[in-house]
Amino acid sequence: xxxxxxxxxxxxxxxxxxxxxxxxxxxxxxxxxxxxxxxxxxxxxxxxxxxxxxxxxxxxxxxxxxxxxxxxxxxxxxxxxxxxxxxxxxxxxxxxxxxxxxxxxxxxxxxxxxxxxxxxxxxxxxxxxxxxxxxxxxxxxxxxxxxxxxxxxxxxxxxxxxxxxxxxxxxxxxxxxxxxxxxxxxxxxxxxxxx
Amino acid sequence: xxxxxxxxxxxxxxxxxxxxxxxxxxxxxxxxxxxxxxxxxxxxxxxxxxxxxxxxxxxxxxxxxxxxxxxxxxxxxxxxxxxxxxxxxxxxxxxxxxxxxxxxxxxxxxxxxxxxxxxxxxxxxxxxxxxxxxxxxxxxxxxxxxxxxxxxxxxxxxxxxxxxxxxxxxxxxxxxxxxxxxxxxxxxxxxxxxx
DNA sequence: GATAAACTAGGACACCCGTACCACTTCCTC
DNA sequence: GAGGAAGTGGTACGGGTGTCCTAGTTTATC
Numbered sequence: 001x002x003x004x005x006x007x008x009x010x011x012x013x014x015x016x017x018x019x020x021x022x023x024x025x026x027x028x029x030x031x032x033x034x035x036x037x038x039x040x041x042x043x044x045x046x047x048x049x050x051x052x053x054x055x056x057x058x059x060x061x062x063x064x065x066x067x068x069x070x071x072x073x074x075x076x077x078x079x080x081x082x083x084x085x086x087x088x089x090x091x092x093x094x095x096x097x098x099x100x101x102x103x104x105x106x107x108x109x110x111x112x113x114x115x116x117x118x119x120x121x122x123x124x125x126x127x128x129x130x131x132x133x134x135x136x137x138x139x140x141x142x143x144x145x146x147x148x149x150x151x152x153x154x155x156x157x158x159x160x161x162x163x164x165x166x167x168x169x170x171x172x173x174x175x176x177x178x179x180x181x182x183x184x185x186x187x188x189x190x191x192x193x194x195x
Numbered sequence: 196x197x198x199x200x201x202x203x204x205x206x207x208x209x210x211x212x213x214x215x216x217x218x219x220x221x222x223x224x225x226x227x228x229x230x231x232x233x234x235x236x237x238x239x240x241x242x243x244x245x246x247x248x249x250x251x252x253x254x255x256x257x258x259x260x261x262x263x264x265x266x267x268x269x270x271x272x273x274x275x276x277x278x279x280x281x282x283x284x285x286x287x288x289x290x291x292x293x294x295x296x297x298x299x300x301x302x303x304x305x306x307x308x309x310x311x312x313x314x315x316x317x318x319x320x321x322x323x324x325x326x327x328x329x330x331x332x333x334x335x336x337x338x339x340x341x342x343x344x345x346x347x348x349x350x351x352x353x354x355x356x357x358x359x360x361x362x363x364x365x366x367x368x369x370x371x372x373x374x375x376x377x378x379x380x381x382x383x384x385x386x387x388x389x390x
Numbered sequence: 391g392a393t394a395a396a397c398t399a400g401g402a403c404a405c406c407c408g409t410a411c412c413a414c415t416t417c418c419t420c
Numbered sequence: 421g422a423g424g425a426a427g428t429g430g431t432a433c434g435g436g437t438g439t440c441c442t443a444g445t446t447t448a449t450c
Binding site for chain 2: 042043044109110113116117119120121122123124129132133136154157158160161162164165166168169171172173174175182183186187190191
């Protein structure tokens, strides 16, 4: 939460931290800045200069710690996916699947937009594509766990497809939340009832 | 299909066409070029220069016929949506819903990617957002018609959510087509069987 | 303490971008 | 036919981009 996690101290160089630790912190700061920019302004907002400026680091640090912008984006995507999976898992375990619409309503919309933006972009980049698959698999696994089904159960897979679209539509089109809620309960009933 | 629909003829100006018709053709050529570029290289590929070059027209023509790049993108999106809806409707009426995976397999993947890319981007632009809503509504309507349901039937809405995700995943993640097929048949059975 | 390695910081390069400008030609209206 | 509007095409401007280069500083290893 420190806004200046590693501002260079020209006058008083750090003493009780090794430079390696400092470098690690800087790299993490750059990554966090990239994620933030991605969620705020979308894909095009993640530029070397913007990232460096956000992290309070010189421009060249971005090319030093990341070989290219693509690599930076890939790592940012992976980071975002992991964070989002963990957050959603926590939320579901305490509130259940039916509470998801409320989660959608309270969550940061631009953040979700950035995630989806990168997801679609993954269709044009093999590296990102692999992360996108991990994302889908993680979500399906999450749904299966919540329903007490094996991860390969097609019912979990199907319910996730509905969940996914409802989520995407909520983020992109900003449809009324009540419709999403009723549709979701419909879907859950459908997948569990007809044995 | 003519690669040079309106190449300027410096030496022999057109005679049997008025300039207004020529201008209309030029505008359409620019729009088509924008759609092509969008589907090929994604969002960032649609630049004034690239569009003009693709349409074999001078750079300034893009700013003459479109007030800004945003307007050009919006019109390209609308055009793409309309075309895609019509194409899919034709396909479904002749092959049925269960044949959709085959349609996905044969359709131009990059084109679909461009469509989704723009769809997600619509979350950041109110004008595009409206087009995105029209797209979803059109798809739901299409599904409802095929199933013989009223357009407001939640079952059509739900089936579309599954369809949508399967489609998106196929385009982005390139999952094996067989899984998509079996999941789709599952979903169709689920939505129609359990009254 | 010397030497190599890692890191920092600023600037520069070449490129592409959206858009504006300006002569020029062609068409439509009176 | 005259004059204004519409359309055409080449170019310039200011700005932002990814990446590279280089000189300086700090740290780790011998």
